[in-house]
Amino acid sequence: MTCVYRSVPALALAILAIAPSGHAQQSKAQPPKSVRLYVFDCGSLNIPDTSPYQLKPEELSTTYMSVACFLVAHPKGTMIWDAGAVPDSAFKPEGGPATLRYATSAKPLTAQMAEIGYAPADITYLSLSHFHWDHVGNSNVFAGATWLVRKLERDIMFGDPPSPRTEPANYSALKDSKTKIVTKNEYDVFGDGTVVLKSAPGHSPDHQVLFLKLAKTGPVVLSGDLYHYPEERKLNRVPTTEFNAQQTIASRATIEAFLKKTGAQLWIQHDFKANAQLKKAPEFYD
Numbered sequence: 342m343t344c345v346y347r348s349v350p351a352l353a354l355a356i357l358a359i360a361p362s363g364h365a366q367q368s369k370a371q372p373p374k375s376v377r378l379y380v381f382d383c384g385s386l387n388i389p390d391t392s393p394y395q396l397k398p399e400e401l402s403t404t405y406m407s408v409a410c411f412l413v414a415h416p417k418g419t420m421i422w423d424a425g426a427v428p429d430s431a432f433k434p435e436g437g438p439a440t441l442r443y444a445t446s447a448k449p450l451t452a453q454m455a456e457i458g459y460a461p462a463d464i465t466y467l468s469l470s471h472f473h474w475d476h477v478g479n480s481n482v483f484a485g486a487t488w489l490v491r492k493l494e495r496d497i498m499f500g501d502p503p504s505p506r507t508e509p510a511n512y513s514a515l516k517d518s519k520t521k522i523v524t525k526n527e528y529d530v531f532g533d534g535t536v537v538l539k540s541a542p543g544h545s546p547d548h549q550v551l552f553l554k555l556a557k558t559g560p561v562v563l564s565g566d567l568y569h570y571p572e573e574r575k576l577n578r579v580p581t582t583e584f585n586a587q588q589t590i591a592s593r594a595t596i597e598a599f600l601k602k603t604g605a606q607l608w609i610q611h612d613f614k615a616n617a618q619l620k621k622a623p624e625f626y627d
């Protein structure tokens with residue numbers, strides 16, 4: 342009996358392992374020949390009050406914000422950019438959406454990664470645009486990666502008392518992660534200019550954005566929270582809740598000039614409608 346009983350899971354695994362792509366047990370991803378950007382759906386924010394953004398609901402096309410998580414797959418390694426709001430640990434085994442504060446997410450990040458053949462152990466680097474709760478949700482999952490972080494962000498994350506704008510329990514494991522403190526304004530992650538962390542402080546003390554040079558898509562900047570609503574950019578509004586509004590204004594000017602110079606697209610990560618139009622994993626941008 343024991344023998345038969347034990348053989349069933351083995352057989353099931355064998356069948357899953359040869360299942361065609363698209364099934365849960367996807368084979369392990371191989372390094373791509375050129376940089377790829379995968380966009381994951383990490384849920385949405387039902388903003389309870391838009392007044393901190395200096396925008397009235399009637400000035401906005403929607404009051405909802407998207408939450409996006411990104412996987413950069415480079416020939417030399419991988420990087421997660423922003424880890425969502427709701428941690429995978431909040432999902433119940435019976436399924437259904439999970440919530441944290443005013444965030445809702447329909448599907449765990451690690452499940453979305455598994456569908457394209459990536460496990461947390463396959464991630465080389467973790468980098469967060471900033472420390473706020475809606476960007477750090479699954480940080481603990483990537484504690485085995487090398488954390489690329491700017492000093493003031495790390496300081497505030499492990500400050501005492503913790504900031505009410507974050508969820509320390511969701512990134513506590515990063516304290517012991519292999520950590521690279523990023524000091525340069527521009528930090529070239531893989532050394533070939535295709536994946537570059539760019540300092541853009543103001544929203545938080547050491548907020549950063551991500552520049553990507555994609556062969557077919559062209560250059561792209563992932564905004565972090567340089568803007569939240571696209572109307573902030575159009576109407577030139579700065580939230581009242583910025584760490585330093587003058588720094589935000591300066592960072593926005595610097596990044597806008599960079600966009601002009603490079604011809605890069607700006608993807609505003611919280612832009613609900615723009616995010617809905619993006620291809621999601623298993624599709625990718627390259």
Ligand SMILES: [Zn+2]
Binds near residue numbers: 473475476566611
């Ligand atoms: Zn945010």
